Amino acid sequence: MHPLEENRLPALDQITYPATQTATLAMGCFWGPEALFGAMPGVIRTRVGFAGGSTENPTYRTIADHLETVQLDFDPDQVTYAQLLEQFFAHHTPTKEPRKRQYTSAIFYHSPEQEQLARKAIKTAEERLQQKIMTEVLAYEQFYLAEERHQKWKLRRVPAVLNELQKIYPQEEAFNNSTAVARVNGYVGGHGEKERFMEEMGSLGLSYPIQQTLLAHFLAQELGDFPFKA
Template sequence: MTNREEENLPFIDQVAHENVETATLAMGCFWGPEAFYGAMEGVIRTRVGYAGGSTENPTYRSLADHIETAQIDYDADLVSYEQLLQQFFLRHSPTAEPYKRQYTSAIFFKSTEQETAAKKAIKQAEERLGHSIRTELIPYHIFYLAEERHQKWKLRRAPELLSELSKIYPDFHAFNNSTAVARVNGYLGGNGNLERLIKEVASFGLSYPAQQLLLNQYQTQQIDGCSMR
């Protein structure tokens, strides 16, 4: 990418991050978790896919023993793995038995530090909830990116906003790796908070009418109380 191309990117995508780490988490259906984490301060990129199974190259129609999973790249100087895990246990039902393998609650750890943090978070969640946690703790092996239609699910149901961001990022991988795209997808789900959205909405590369549309849709989601649907 040339300097001129970089200058035309949304401001939030021009921010440099020196301490990037990755969390791989499964919380049932992956659309809601991707939107929730996408609006979280310190998160840089989100994507959804499949992990935890034994078969190669799973698809949504042929998952076999894989689990629907969200993967989050975050700036560890702004948000910690422990904070991500805290929200993980607040945002789904880790005590419930999944009715399908693909909706299993799971934490895929990449290091001893992540494993230790996950065990501590599970213990804290059990103490808080007073029930055994069914979340599986699994060593990270491989993450298969889900089909394009599953990425940024909330945004794909907002055609005007999707059109503007797709013009900025016509390449799918650049689109999917954009912080601006992750944020818009998250706010469209009613996640985050209005004060921060107002503060950073101008950094997403959207036109003024599109910014107002995002703000309106965010507030509608807040009224409906459906941020994780």
């Protein structure tokens, strides 16, 4: 990318990271979890897709035995894998059998350290809930990206904000790899801390009118007065 074009990117996307790690998690329908993690400090990018099955190239309509999965890249200097797992167990119900295979709770570990932390987190959750945790712990093998219409689902419910970000990132890959886009998807879903949201608003690449649109959605979600259907 030309230096001049880089300077036009949202400030949040001009940050570089010396080292990143990847987490792959399944916690039911993947739309909500992508927004949840996208709003977390230290999460660099998010994407939704399918993992854990035996068939090749699954789609949303031909998911077969795969699970709806969210995958995220994160900066371990800002957020740890253990902290991500805390959010994982706090925001879904891993104590019941899923109504469909695709909604199974699972942690796909990328390293022995992640496996150890996953099993420790399960033990902690069982002690806290006093119930057996049904979450599967599986070695990561492959992740299939879901169709574009499923990426950043919460953001796609707010066309004015979506359109402005798509003008910055007209290519799907760049759009989905943007930290600013991931963060906006989380904020428009009502996730994240209000103080940090206000601090980051100017770094998201949005015009002032669209910033106000985003703020209205964030506050409405926070108050439980949803301005759009999730």
